[in-house]
Amino acid sequence: MRTALRRGAVCACALMLWAGLSTAEAGKPSDQESLRLEARIKHWRTLGNVFRRAGVEDAFLLADRYTDQGRDEDAIRLYAEALQVDSWRFDKQLKLARLLAAHARADEAAQKAGEIARYAHDESLASQAEALLQQLGRPPADRSAPPSVPPGPLTDAKLILVPVGPVHAHLLEELRLALSWQLGLHCEIRAQSIPLPGADRPYADAYLDQMWRAVGPTPGETAWAILGESVRATLGMGSRHIRRSDLLEAVLRARRQRGESEAFRDTFTQLATAGQYDTGKLLATLKLELPPPTPPLRGYLGVTGADLFAPGTHFVFGSATPGFGIMSSFRFFEGANGMPLDAKTVEERAIKQAISSTFFLLNIPRCTSAGCVRAYAHSLEEHDRKGMVLCEWCRRQLQDALSGSGQGGF
């Protein structure tokens, strides 16, 4: 039945091609909409995870079209790429599982189907996944109990945790134990910490943006404020370099909101000394301060209590390149509705991030499993929703990486 349907889809595309609806190269049936999406996806691939997630729908749409056109290999690759940044799209997980099953990749298909059955809230998707498991001759998924945390096999591979700026010593020790136990690494903590330089993005800048939007100075008010500040500077009463904060203060003064202009100045000055750190710069500092890792040492993971960002993002939990990673516990102390957090939740959040960062510094690409501890988290809520265990694919990748036999998969 599936083969007949697929043949039908291919025939339809062949007809469209014949009718001159596409200029795609021979053997790769396409159409104007696919070409438009392909151009967008080419750009999408150059983006970081945060923006990839925002534009993920185009990737799913194109993967759906590839499936309809019978371009299964292209569809498998694109579904996998898109699910790396949005793994809780179980409708797309099911499409990928079916394609994998149709292409003799039964183990991967069964893993996906098992996860859909276990995690999807949609009963229809869960039962379709169960049906696929049955079709593959696999036992039904265990939907009751979450999987336990088995220890990773102990290898001679070593990882060093490096404190960067202020870090909770207790949290660092918890990370050391968790990485040793779950990943089978010899994990150590570096005795000396690396000091933090001045913040790369002071909170004062974000505060100023927020206030500027809230106050909403009209172009006329701004022009008057610029003129007023220029006169003050000329008379030696202010800075010759007119800053946006000066303008906002002048606008508030002009509106006779004296209390507000003073409150703004006080808060702005207070926030000028605290702020966020650029992960790229911190990784460069680690590479400068630490000798390159040579086996059995596989890399360094910097751990900081400071807030991190990457260009174009509000914040990030961490970032890593082969051999070097950096993660922050800053956002993990945030509770819902201002409620204080228990230490266990903070630890669990930090452990999930430490495992994720460690895989990246071992040069293992992100997986596509929703239940995996390495699933991409777009927010703290999604970070909390992730399980604490590695999926089978990641477990295999880890074993290969630690034994030096390379990577595989999608």
Ligand SMILES: [Zn+2]
């Ligand atoms: Zn995984």
